[in-house]
Amino acid sequence: MSGLVLAHQIAAILRQSGFQALLVGGCVRDRLLGIQPKDFDLVTDAVPHQVLSLFPKAQPVGAHFGVVLVPGDHGEHVEVATFRSEGEYSDGRRPDEVSFVPQPDIDARRRDFTINGLFEDPFTGQIIDFVGGQADLKARLIRAIGDPPKRFHEDHLRLLRAARFASRLSFQIESYTLAAIRQDAHQISRISPERIRDELIRILIEGHARAGIELLDETGLLAYILPDVKAFQGVQQPPEYHPEGDVWIHVLLMLEGLRIPSRTLALGVLLHDVGKPLTFRVAERIRFDGHAEVGAQIARRILTNLRFSNDDVEQVVSLVANHMKFKDVERMRLSTLKRFLRLPHFDEHLELHRLDCLASNGNTHTYKFMLAKQAEFGTELLRLPRLLTGDDLIQAGYQPGPWFGIALKAVENAQLEGSVNTREQALSLAQLVLERQVH
Helix, strand or coil: CCHHHHHHHHHHHHHHCCCCCEEECHHHHHHHCCCCCCCCEEEECCCHHHHHHHCCCCEEEEHHHCEEEEECCCCCEEEEEECEEECCCCCCCCCCCEEECCCHHHHHHCCCEHHHCEEECCCCCCEEECCCHHHHHHHCEECECCCHHHHHHHCCHHHHHHHHHHHHHCCEECHHHHHHHHHHHHHHHHCCHHHHHHHHHHHHHCCCHHHHHHHHHHCCCHHHHCHHHHCCCCCCCCCCCCCCCCHHHHHHHHHHCCCCCCHHHHHHHHHCCCCHHHHEEECCCEEECCHHHHHHHHHHHHHHHCCCCHHHHHHHHHHHHHHHHHHHHHHCCHHHHHHHHCCCCHHHHHHHHHHHHHCCCCCCHHHHHHHHHHHHHHHHHHCCCCCCCHHHHHHCCCCCCCHHHHHHHHHHHHHHHCCCCCHHHHHHHHHHHHHHHHC
């Protein structure tokens, strides 16, 4: 069952029980724009306990705010919220007081942007617009409902949401709304890292990453949430390798090339050169010695502070740390090349490199070389079965010690090179290495 069908069923039950029921927010906006909505939300004059009594499987997810989650039978769900008005926001996140109201017009005026304040009758398709949202959709504008500074003082995350909606929909931010964002940009620092993280990821993966990051800069938000990225601006690069311009332009071009990326690839693209501002120096030409290693440390700090998962942090740090290795692949030993190819999610390393090339000198020779090597080796040759373990060396009469790791790595190198293929050959090589260390 689709979310829309479930929303219709819920609305029908609410209306049969004497309550109002209207589609609201993003699903109405997206349908009017010809975009398939991901979620469907309803609003009603039924208060939470009445909604819960009508839908036994429903769960209150924000009862204080009048929000109930009604599940379907196949994993889909619909949020049902009670019409409400809100008091002051003393913490810049949530209202101190909520009052349930009987009509949708009051509910519409407490929402963030006009294009998100539209209602739709789920049965007739009639649009109910108290805030001028339809006109702003036609004009392709993001406009705060009511007084822009007040809307942003209520919930500082709306500063970021304005930029996200504008970039995702290719809309402009209305002038008074934009001025209010710039004036209050510093307030974004009061928002929890988790909420900033979630909005940032949406900006990066919803299809308009370059526009989103440029808009964060234009609004003044970038300097507060990603100062290390803001620092890209004006950091010149050697023109023989980077004719496109400074680090900022280079990264923007890469972001523009993203197509439905994973969050780790998008973050890797954004942060792959984050070590350049700190390592910039001019010798016979502009150099960024060790910028990948420095950048990996900075990326770890940024992502850890934004509360990304350990898996996401490790993958992005790996993307940043390894992105310069592609320049050496045609000179690598076979074992080193195979180790590089079997990095976790190597497809992301490869795609980051492709975008890096296209956003600089345009030479994709190395990218094509690695594609060919990937096809040549295949999964089986890259992930060979282990021929020898430390236990095998102990059974052969050796005492455990630091040389075990050296011997086992020598065996693995030889196996990847193709010169060792059996356990007996592996043991002979390990014994040779260990004997040399002893003597």
